[in-house]
Amino acid sequence: MPIDETQDMSLPPELPEEEKSKGVKYAPLIIAAFVLMGVALIYVWSHLRMTGLEYKIAEEMTRREQLLEEQRQLKVEIATLKAPNRIETIVKEKLQMIYPQREQIIHLGESVKKR
Numbered sequence: 001m002p003i004d005e006t007q008d009m010s011l012p013p014e015l016p017e018e019e020k021s022k023g024v025k026y027a028p029l030i031i032a033a034f035v036l037m038g039v040a041l042i043y044v045w046s047h048l049r050m051t052g053l054e055y056k057i058a059e060e061m062t063r064r065e066q067l068l069e070e071q072r073q074l075k076v077e078i079a080t081l082k083a084p085n086r087i088e089t090i091v092k093e094k095l096q097m098i099y100p101q102r103e104q105i106i107h108l109g110e111s112v113k114k115r
Helices: 005-011 017-081 084-093 110-113
Strands: none
Touching: none
16 A cells, blocks of 8 residues: 555545635624523523512512501500400409408508508
8 A cells, every 4th residue: 555545545635615614604603693592591581580589579578468467466456455444354353353442451651650
């Protein structure tokens, strides 16, 4: 085998100038398409993220309103439970307590002076 034949087999055949220029023509278009797809994906992702956050905000605002209503109801309940008339009724009926007579009242300030 001559040396010239082995050198020809290792090198790829030369492409005509027209075929080389076709690959170069499409390279910027392919790069632009990838960039455009990347921008579109980022836009869609951010839009989905924003929509999800809006739903979370709406849920939290609803929860806040429910908690404020519960707080208002608890304040009314506390005021009702602290009402003097209610306490007096419980003391008289359930505990069977009555107001003391005059003789049963001991004034500490007077009793200390007498002794």
